[in-house]
Amino acid sequence: MPGRSGRMDRWREGSLSVRNPFSLLAKASALSCLSALLLLFGFDGLREDARADPPVQEVTLSQAVERALASRPDLKAEASRVQSARETVGQSRAADYPQLSASFQTLYGNSLFGFFLFPNYNYEDLNLLTVTLTQNLLDFGKTGSQIDQSRWSYRAEEARRRTLWLSTIRDAESDYFTLLADQHQVLADKKSLEDATLQLARARLRYATGTGIVLDVTRARVNVESARLALIRSRDQVRTDAVNLAQVMGLEKNVRLVARDVAHDPNTLESPDPDRDLPVALSHRPEWKEARANVEAARAGLKNARSQNWPSLNALFQSFTATLPRGALPFTYIPNNSPYSTFNFGGILTVPIFEGGYMVHQTARARSDLLTAIDTRESVRLQVSADLRKAAIAISDARQQLEEARAEEENARKNDMLVEEAYRQGQVQSVDVMDAQTALRQARESVIRARYLLMNGFVAYQYARGTIEPPTTSKPPSPENLR
Numbered sequence: 054m055p056g057r058s059g060r061m062d063r064w065r066e067g068s069l070s071v072r073n074p075f076s077l078l079a080k081a082s083a084l085s086c087l088s089a090l091l092l093l094f095g096f097d098g099l100r101e102d103a104r105a106d107p108p109v110q111e112v113t114l115s116q117a118v119e120r121a122l123a124s125r126p127d128l129k130a131e132a133s134r135v136q137s138a139r140e141t142v143g144q145s146r147a148a149d150y151p152q153l154s155a156s157f158q159t160l161y162g163n164s165l166f167g168f169f170l171f172p173n174y175n176y177e178d179l180n181l182l183t184v185t186l187t188q189n190l191l192d193f194g195k196t197g198s199q200i201d202q203s204r205w206s207y208r209a210e211e212a213r214r215r216t217l218w219l220s221t222i223r224d225a226e227s228d229y230f231t232l233l234a235d236q237h238q239v240l241a242d243k244k245s246l247e248d249a250t251l252q253l254a255r256a257r258l259r260y261a262t263g264t265g266i267v268l269d270v271t272r273a274r275v276n277v278e279s280a281r282l283a284l285i286r287s288r289d290q291v292r293t294d295a296v297n298l299a300q301v302m303g304l305e306k307n308v309r310l311v312a313r314d315v316a317h318d319p320n321t322l323e324s325p326d327p328d329r330d331l332p333v334a335l336s337h338r339p340e341w342k343e344a345r346a347n348v349e350a351a352r353a354g355l356k357n358a359r360s361q362n363w364p365s366l367n368a369l370f371q372s373f374t375a376t377l378p379r380g381a382l383p384f385t386y387i388p389n390n391s392p393y394s395t396f397n398f399g400g401i402l403t404v405p406i407f408e409g410g411y412m413v414h415q416t417a418r419a420r421s422d423l424l425t426a427i428d429t430r431e432s433v434r435l436q437v438s439a440d441l442r443k444a445a446i447a448i449s450d451a452r453q454q455l456e457e458a459r460a461e462e463e464n465a466r467k468n469d470m471l472v473e474e475a476y477r478q479g480q481v482q483s484v485d486v487m488d489a490q491t492a493l494r495q496a497r498e499s500v501i502r503a504r505y506l507l508m509n510g511f512v513a514y515q516y517a518r519g520t521i522e523p524p525t526t527s528k529p530p531s532p533e534n535l536r
Contacts, residue, residue, distance in 0.1 A: 107307040114229050114315055115524040117302055121225040122523065124303030128221060131214045138207040145203040148196045151188045157181070179375060186370040190400070193363035198356040205350035212343035219339065222523055223516040224301045226320070227509055232294040233312040234505035239291055241501060242284040245494040249273065249280040252487060272487055280494075319524050320511035325448055327441035330518050334437050337519030341437055344430035351423040358419040361412045364404040371397045437517070444514035451507035458499035465489070465496040 112120075122128065158181040189196060253273040259265030295310040304310075335341050374394045405412065472489040475481045515521035 107309045109311055110308045111311045111313055112229075112298075112302075113313050114226065114319075117229045117298060117312075118222055118225045118523040120302040120304075121221050122218065125221050125301070126303065127217055128214070131210075131217050135207070135210045135214050138203070138210040142200070142203045142207050145196070145200040148189060148199070151186055153184075153186050155182070155184045158183075182374040184372040184374075187401075188368045190366045190368055192365040193360050194356060195360040195363070195365065198353050198360055202350050202353035202357060205346045205353060209343045209346035209350060212339040212346060215339035216343065219516060219519070219521055221301070222521050223512055225298070226512045226521075228294065228298040228301055229312055230315075230505050230508045230512070232291065232298055232310065233314065234501055235287060235291045235294050236312060237501045237505075238287045238498065239284065241494070241497045242280065242287045244497075245490075246277070246280040246284055248490050248494070249276040252490060253277050269482075269487075276487060276491070315508075318508055318511060320508070320515045320521065322448070322511060322514060325441075325445045325514050327438065327445050330441055331438055333520065334441055334518045335434070338437050338517075339519065340433050341430075344426070344433040348423070348426040348430050351419070351426040355416070355419040355423050358412070358416040361415065362405060364402060367401045367403075369397075369399050369401055373397070440517035441514070444510060444517045448507065448510040448514055451503060451510045455500070455503035455507055458496065458503040462493070462496035462500050465493040469493045 158179075160179040160181065253270070253276070256265055256269040256273040260267060260270050292309070298310050298312075299308065372394065373396075469489040469492075472481060472485050476486050512521065
């Protein structure tokens with residue numbers, strides 16, 4: 054019978070294996086060599102990928118932040134805008150100072166000033182030099198409001214530069230912690246691949262000795278491939294994170310950044326409280342300062358638009374020098390062929406009457422700009438409060454996840470040890486051992502994610518509070534030093 058013959062064949066194979074213990078040792082040694090070769094060739098493709106990587110460059114957290122602050126093009130562009138706003142303030146102040154101008158004219162005419170005709174209507178060459186000095190006396194706040202508007206615009210630009218400075222620190226630290234987390238994920242995946250490869254070797258040994266089943270070998274092989282695929286994905290993610298960090302740092306050359314471990318998180322907080330830290334955020338967040346400066350600049354712009362309807366009074370001092378040809382004028386007191394100078398002084402009163410509704414529309418536009426700035430300021434206030442609350446929630450959630458992940462890792466480690474011991478005593482199957490290894494691997498990954506999620510939460514909260522600083526506690530550079 055087929056079933057009986059099959060059982061007899063298996064009984065004979067088992068009896069032969071029991072009678073010849075040296076064959077068992079030979080099979081065990083062969084399988085051990087085979088597992089070592091599998092472990093070696095399993096990592097061979099990964100080593101080939103590593104050879105294709107660019108040169109490795111280690112970087113610390115402080116180095117990443119300092120390089121980002123020194124090399125980011127956006128900061129340099131913002132520094133130029135700050136310098137431009139500062140020059141605009143000086144340009145507005147120039148209207149309060151005396152204005153001196155000179156003009157020289159070479160004319161060919163038959164009269165002087167259009168009144169004094171030359172004899173016989175002859176055309177003569179005239180050289181006219183005019184020097185004019187004007188001084189603004191009264192403009193009903195037109196110049197003062199313009200100076201205030203440019204000054205507040207300069208403060209808003211300074212706050213915008215501070216915002217970009219803080220966001221650069223946040224981006225550098227966040228990308229650094231993300232890269233560090235994925236690097237630890239690679240280490241965990243390597244350990245998982247080693248464990249899965251060892252389990253595959255054990256499953257094959259048990260199957261070869263007749264104490265295991267082929268299903269254990271198949272599942273162990275699937276676990277090896279899954280672990281290898283997870284390692285490939287984590288390594289690819291590390292490469293992507295390194296590119297993101299290099300972009301923030303302003304690196305152009307092709308290097309593979311490797312983040313060093315952080316001994317102490319510089320952004321750690323004991324008990325974040327959004328309600329308590331809201332006044333701190335409103336006094337430190339540059340976005341809030343920028344919004345307030347924009348409101349004051351818009352208010353000064355409205356005042357300047359209204360002042361255009363008022364008259365202005367200027368003082369005038371003018372000197373006129375002319376060189377007339379001989380016999381040009383029949384006046385004995387006017388020397389010919391020599392400079393003739395006069396000096397005038399007085400005042401100029403300018404009264405706007407009608408300009409086609411230009412000033413009306415200008416005032417209405419300035420009023421709309423002021424209302425927009427006020428609403429934007431309130432929106433920024435709500436955004437600051439929301440950022441604090443979101444960051445606090447993220448920190449609380451990350452702390453809970455870290456505690457649960459650590460407890461899960463400890464339980465998974467104990468469970469793995471107990472299952473291994475029970476398997477040695479024959480109380481559980483090999484499938485249970487593989488499940489315990491998978492649970493331990495997932496627990497390790499959960500701890501890594503929760504730890505660096507907490508670090509990123511601290512970064513977000515410090516940024517929301519406006520107190521984030523680089524690890525070296527360096528001050529924001531001046532616009533001149535960024536070039």
